[in-house]
Amino acid sequence: MDDLLDEFIAETNESIELLDGELVRLEQNPDDPELISHIFRVLHTVKGTCGFLGLPRLAGLAHAGENVLGQFRDGAIPVTPEAMNPVLEALDKIRALVADLEQTGKEPAGDDSSLVERLNAVAKGGGSDNGNAGQDTQAAPEVEASAPQAEGNLFEQIGGLSSVDAAVELFYERVVDDERLRDFFADTDMDRLQGMQRAFLTLALGGPDEYDGRDLRSAHAGLVQKGLNDTHFDAVVEHLGDALKDLDVPDNLVGAIAGRIETVRGDVLGRDATPDATPEAEQPAAQEQPEAPAAKPKRSASNSIRVNVDVLESLMTVVSELVLTRNQLMQILRTQKDSDFNGPLQRLNQVTTELQESVMQTRMQPIGNAWSKLPRIVRDLAQELDKKIELVMKGAETELDRQVLDEIKDPLTHMVRNAADHGLETTDGRRASGKSETGIITLSARHEGGHIIVEVSDDGHGLSTDRIREKILANGLATHSELEGLTDQQIHQFIFKPGFSTAKSVTNVSGRGVGMDVVRSNIAKIGGTVELNSIAGRGTRFTIKIPLTLAIVSALIVECGGQRFALPQNSVIELVRVTKNSTYKMEGVKGTPVLRLRDRLLPLVTLKSLLEIDDERSDDETYVIVTQVGTYMFGIVVDRVFDTEEIVVKPVSRALRNIPIYSGNTILGDGSVIMILDPIGIANVTGESSATDDQSMDAIEEQSDASEQTSMLIFKAGKGAPKAVPLALVSRIEEIDVREIEDAGGQHSIQYRGRLMPLVTLSDTTIIRSEGKQPVLAFSDQGRSVGLLADDIVDIVESDVTVEMKGGQPGTIGTAIIEGRATDLIDTTFFLKQACDDWFGVQRDAGFGEKAAHQILLVDDSSFFRNLLTPILEAAGYTVTQAENGEIGLEACKTRGDFDIIVSDLEMPVMDGFGFVSELRRDPGFDKVPIVALSAHASPQDISRCEEAGFTSHVEKLNKDSLLKKLKECAKQTRDAA
Amino acid sequence: MTQTAQFNEAGAKAERSRFEEYLSLMVGGQTFGIPVLQVQDVLSHQTVAPVPLSPAEVSGSINLRGRIVTVIDMRVVLGLEPFSPDQCPKSVVVEYGDEACSLLVDEVGEVLELNVGECEPNPANLDSKWRELSNGLFRLETELLVVLDISQIVSAPEKTLDA
Structure with missing residues (x-):
């Protein structure tokens, strides 16, 4: 009995969880008959089992709930939130009772009559009369009024499913008491049997087909073997008849039903003699009561078992x-x-x-298990907050480790609550801002690499930067001066700080003292990260990245000071080998090591010094493991890198638990014990108080700093100062074998990617080597390439580029100080023109045809850019006028007024691009002129700001192709307009 | 082995059930005892994998048949000079909670059956560090045996880290 009870509790808990979601779905799709019958069946199962186990309170509640659902199904009452509330309440009650039952093994005493009454009232409210069938499950529900209805088939005549149901229950009690039949029911699952019987009868009487048992004959073969004969069959029919009579089913109907059953006698008893029973009744009929037990339990039992x-x-x-x-x-x-x-x-x-x-x-x-409660929560919240909320769930079938699942359940619930409470506007608010009344919360999950990405997003008003700012100041999380200069994004990150809640009032819903900081730390605990993205007026999105499993992870084995360590692979972005001669070099800023990695400066952590390992060996060759924690990227410097290995993570002993940089330890294939490094811990220890927010800010700051700078490729070619060219203009850097250089048409060229690439030299002093290899900078455009022969590639640097001296020499724009050295800036267009005269000619033709050159005003404070762009634009057939800042540009417009297109930088002294454009747009002569914005980085915010200011479009600085394309479009528009 | 028992026949006879077995071990010239039921293993010299940043008491970890066991240097716990790398200390693996610790000691002695009733409280003037680690002492014939409190030893490194 105890086993039975345990089983019941587990099963019921599952069913209820399922029901929660399904009922909410039902509320949204009240017309889904399949859903209704499914819910009905689940509830019925609970009821049946409770009755069997002698749990009257549970049975009563389940029964009353079932009645309401029965009415829903029959369409007697509409599915409305009002009708649904008591059903959900009943579910909660059942849940609580089951929880009690689990603890004490007994059903707690208590009275549910008010709830049951309300349920019955709902059931009745729809005008149905069998809703009051009574809370007492075991008592026969009275199916008075519906029976005499003369219309419809037998099924409807006897009163639909609820009558069949009641009949089956009565019938079942009788059968079990019958000595003749008892044997056939031994070892069977009573509840399932009842379900089968109900379905069978329903079908046999012409009701909806729910039967999914085995085919008649095969099902009964076993029973016939057991000795099933006509006597038994007669007894069964008799009991059924009696049961129906007990329910006040008129005699004539009972007779008709008995007749129906009779038609399947042959099939049930496995006789060939009666082959042609009514065809539609035949197949289902076979499953008569006795077959069911054999069929169904076995099938489900073999598919799954419960394991502790x-x-x-x-x-x-x-x-x-x-x-x-x-x-x-x-x-x-x-x-x-x-x-x-x-x-x-x-x-x-x-x-x-x-x-x-x-x-x-x-x-x-499946992650859906962690979501199953959410529809109900959202539904209740919607009522409580008087909002209309739709919860969309995608990817619920995505699977992840049970342990991880448990850990993210609460954070997810919290985030969904937050979205409903803070994220979404009220119905009025939404209407006012022109959105649909129903707010949408989207939950999605998907696999990505060894991770699961879970996103919680809403289409609400987004985070309120002002309110967050207020709150930060009020809570003393930062000072005014600290907040100044932070972007909205950076300010948003403060919601992850301990003790933060933006809700104005502490509602029942949120403000329970649990903040996003807890959410984040819970997720971090299982090696996950949370990212936040909010757009004012459009909504908020949280992206959670969590590992699939915690037990076995793939890790990179590294060596440092003669000891080995494991670093979880999922945080490793890339490996960089650093030697004295390698492209990437470690440098120090006031003793802090950094690595120049392509376009960014990577802060480095030397594992050796972090772990305080004394090691005399020199660092001729080291490796930098580029690691990402949240949005913060940093490099870990190690001596050597071995293989990756699948390791089993074992927790560290208590003695070592307080060392933050280890997340565990493991035993390698060779039996040695090594520590597992924790990237989050390392990031925290190395001065970043908490990896995911502060660092991400740093990253953003870094980015915006970098935006003022340009990546320059420094190389040597010929005599004199080193040469530099913006990296963005170089499509490839190749090393060619000089023997492959061919002389054709009086020009050096080389076969490159199946085409002939002309080679040019910077000046006559550039030597084309007689043997070996020589670096070449390739510039490509429209499928053509030109190679510029260099002597040596020096470096790629981030630098402010200010032209100090105009270039006197053809092919240079001027001279700038880069990395403390005077460096010649190369005018790539000059060489491109030199190499193939027709290159720009082609574009010119394609661009404007017969039309005379367009006048362009180029406004940019950097003479370098002006000098760089002017030849490119001129080569493309435009006439260019330069201006150093917005004010000068404005003056130029006023004095000349014939510019067809204006290209302007955004950040400039005296008057910036935004000011310039808004001013210019006020002038009726310029309110329609296309104005293209140039900026180094094109974030969505920038673009929208540009649009507000009056820019026609926006192009990334240094993206020559898209600039030319954009100009072409603008030129076409002007021409069309003209 | 049963010297103490003979020492006090009356008590021994009266409270036979209170005899307990202790494994004796030597650290820095002092004899200590650990209840034998808490001892899982006695190992000869093991290769210890050091754990950087670990508290001084921890000399590293070892792989004991697929289980990772933290190695604690008893000399450091007792406030003595740590073992140097060229020494070959013995290891006594003790079970505490669901974790195992390997204690590095100079020598492992024998199993003594001692009458719990004869265990004496720590002398009032005992070094405070030792007093925390000691559950009392037995007067053996030739020397004193200090009963070690495993829970204190195992948590000693944690305390150091916190401090």
Whole structure:
């Protein structure tokens, strides 16, 4: 009995969780008959089991709820929130009762009559008369009024499903008491049997087809073997008849029903003699009561069993050990060629991997399990807050580790609550801002690499930067001066700070003292990260990235000071090998090591100094592991990098638990114990108080700093100062074999990607080597390439580029100081023109045809850019006038007024691009002139700001192609307009 | 082994059930005892993988049949000079809670059956560090045996880290 009870509790809990979601769905799709019958069945199962186990309170509640659902299904009452509320309440009550039952083993005493009455009232309210069938499950529900209805088939005549249901219950009691039939019911699942009977009868009487049992004959073969004969069949029919009579079903109907049953007698008893029973009744009929028990329980039993989680956990542990031992064996095998063990060990290897996967599979559960409560929560919140909310769930079938699932359940719930409470506007608010009344909260999950990405987004008003700012100041999280200069994004990150809640009033919904900081730390605990993205007026999106599983992870094994460490692979972005001669070099800023990695400066953490390992060896060759925590990127410097290995994460002992930079330890294939480094811990220890917010700010700051700068490629060519060219203009850097250089048409050229690429030299002093390799900078455009021969590629630097001296020499724009050295800036257009005269000519033709050159006003404070762009634009057929800032540009417009297109930088001294354009737009002569904005980085905010100010379009600085394309479009527009 | 028992026959006879077995070990010239039921293993010299940043008491971790065991240097715990790398200390693996710790000691002695009733409280003038670690002491024939409190030893590194 205890086992039964346990089973019941587990099953009921599951069912209720399921019902929660389904009922809410029903409210939204009141016309889905399948949904209704499913809910009805689940509730019915609960009811039946409760009755069987002698749990009257539960049975009563379930029954009353079932009645309401019965009315929904029959369409007697409409599915409305008002009708649904007591049903949901009943579910909550059932849940509470089951919880009590689980604790005490007894159903607690209490009275549910008011709730039951309300349920019955709802059921009745729809005008149905069988709603008052009574709370007492075991008592026969009275199906008075519906029986005499003369219309419809038998099923409808006897009063629909509720009558069938009642009849089955009565019938069932009788059958079990009948000595003749008892044997057939031994060892059967009573509840399932009832369900089968109900479905069968329904079908036999012409009701909806719900029967999914086995085919008649096969189902009954077993029963016939057991000795089923006509006597038994007669007894069954008799009991059924009696049961129906008990329900006041008129005699004539009982007779008709008995007749229907009679038609399947042959099939049930497995006789061939009665082959032609009514065809439509035949098939289902066969499953008569006795067959059901044999069929259904077996089928479901073989598909799934309940296993205690502890068993799975210990299985997992054992398999982990096996994996380790396997790794050890494989390690040994690698050192011994041609061993007899080779074959068997390979098989062991394979089998272990399969076993590991299978065991992992047992731990995997669809993320939907963590979401099942959410529809209900959202529904209740919507009522409470008087908002209209729709919860959209995508990817609920995405599977992840049970342990991870448990950990994210609460954070997710919290975020959904937040979205409903703070994120979405009230119905009025939404209407006012021109949105649909129903706010949408979207939950989505998907696999990405070894991670699960879960997104919680709403289409509400987005985070209120002002209110966050107020709150930050009020809570003393930062000072005025600190907040100044922070972008909205950076300010938003403060919601992850401890003790932060933006809700104006502490509602029942949020403001429970749990903040986003807890959410974030819970997610961080399982190695996940949260990112926040909010657009004012459009909504907020949280992106959670979590590992699939915690038990076995793929890790990079590194060495530092002669010791090995494991670094979880999922935080590793890339590996960079650094030697004295490598492209990337480590440098120091006031003793702080940094790495120039392409276009960014990467802060470095030297593992050796972090771990306080004394090691005398020089760092001729080191590796930088580029690591990402949240949005913060940093490099970990190690001596060597080995392989990646699948490691089993074991928690560190208590003695070491307080060291933040370890997340665990593990045993490698060779048996050695190594520590697992925790990237989050390392980021925190190295001065970043908490990796995900502060760092992301740094990253953003870094970015905006960088925006003032340009990546320049420094190279040597010919005599004199080093040369520089914006990296964005170089399509590739190639090293060519000088023997492949050919002389054709009086020009050096080389076959490059199947075409002939002309080679040019910067000046006559550039030497074309006689042998070996020589670097070439390739510039490509419209499928053509030109190569500029260089002597040596020096570096790529981020630098402010200010032209100090105008270039006197053809092919240079001027001279600038880069990295403390005077450097010649190369005018790429000059060389391109030199190499192929027709290059720009083609564009010119394509651009404007017969039309005379367009006048362009180029406003940019950097003479470098002006000088760089002017030749490009001129080459494309425009006539260019330059202006140093907005004010000068404005003057130029006023004095000349014949510019067809204006191209302007955004950030400039005296008057910036925004000011310039808004001013210019006021002038009626310029209110329609296309104005193209140039900026180094095109964030959505920038673009929208540009549009507000009056720019026609926006182009990334240094993106020559898109600028020319844009200008062409503008020119066409002007021409069309003219 | 049963010297103490003979020492006090009356008590021994009266309270036979209170005899307990202790594993004796030597650290820095002093004899200590650990209840034998808490001892899981006695190992000869092991290769210890150091753990950077660990508290001084922890000399590293070892792999004990697939289980990772933290190694605690008893000399440091007792406020003595740590073992130097060229020494070959013995390891006594003790079970505490669901974790195991390996204690590095100079020598491992034998198992003594001692009458719990004869255990004496720590002398009032005992070094405060030792007093925390000691559950009392036994007067053996030739020396004193200090009963070690495993829970205190195991948590010693944590305290150091916190401090």
